[in-house]
Amino acid sequence: MRIVRAKVMGFCFGVRRAIEMVQAGAKEGPIDSLGSVVHNPVVVDKLRASGVRVVSSLQEVSAPTIAVTAHGRGPEITEEAQRLGVRLIDATCPIVRKAQKAAAKLVDEGFRVIIYGEADHPEVRGVLAWTKGQGLAILDPEEEVEIPRRKVALLSQTTKSEESFVQFVSRFVAHNIGRINELRVINTTCPETDERYHAARELAEECDLIIVVGGRNSANTRKLAQTCRDAGVETYHIETAAELDPAWLEGKEVVGVTAGASTPDESIDEVVERLAELAQRRAAPTNPTEGKPCAV
């Protein structure tokens, strides 16, 4: 059995940067992180051990430092940190920051900002917070939306694929064109996530089983698993190597491994090592006399 790694997988630069910033800050004292720095329980446990606690709101903050994750927050966070008298580590990913700034500028120019994305996703909530109430997140391009002043701008949640954003834009325009005078499309999809989807599709072409490693609460890891299933390959989404079931490998010749943008390298390596062990065990003769010269 051959084990193949996806050409691109695991931590994206935004998540890696956020973890490094928070780890460096934790050396100077405890930190309360507003949400998980990364949607991965293995990393969250490690950070907790180094003094980083996850809190869900500012009311819970008791540490002298708070951290904003790669997903970002609304513009009011700087003032709130000052009011609370805490130090702020802002690890907002530069790509997310670009989307926040674009949304704020478009609203100032009179556009209705529509984000293609999940309204309850922390990144989307953060970008919406920059729109002074003039933004909206939807997934269905045919959902009825108000377009005051007939000016509309379309942005995407960063982890949506470019392809799905293109479809969203074209269907939205087809549905609403009679009510639009001016349209802006800002491509805020993240090339890092797109690269992972492409690599997963490529992997699916040569594998008969794919293992996707990453937190079950990670939207991009779940999407990666769905991409592999859509390509017609048997796929399992696991968080750790301990979840690998040897039965999945029965009759399989090429097993692919990929991982979401929030999965640490060590989790991927553990899965690959465990797969190699299982493959070796499968290749070993079950009969201890098998292969030995006949004694009679």
Ligand code: SF4
């Ligand atoms: S997936 Fe892209 S946008 Fe999101 S944190 Fe990573 S690099 Fe930034």
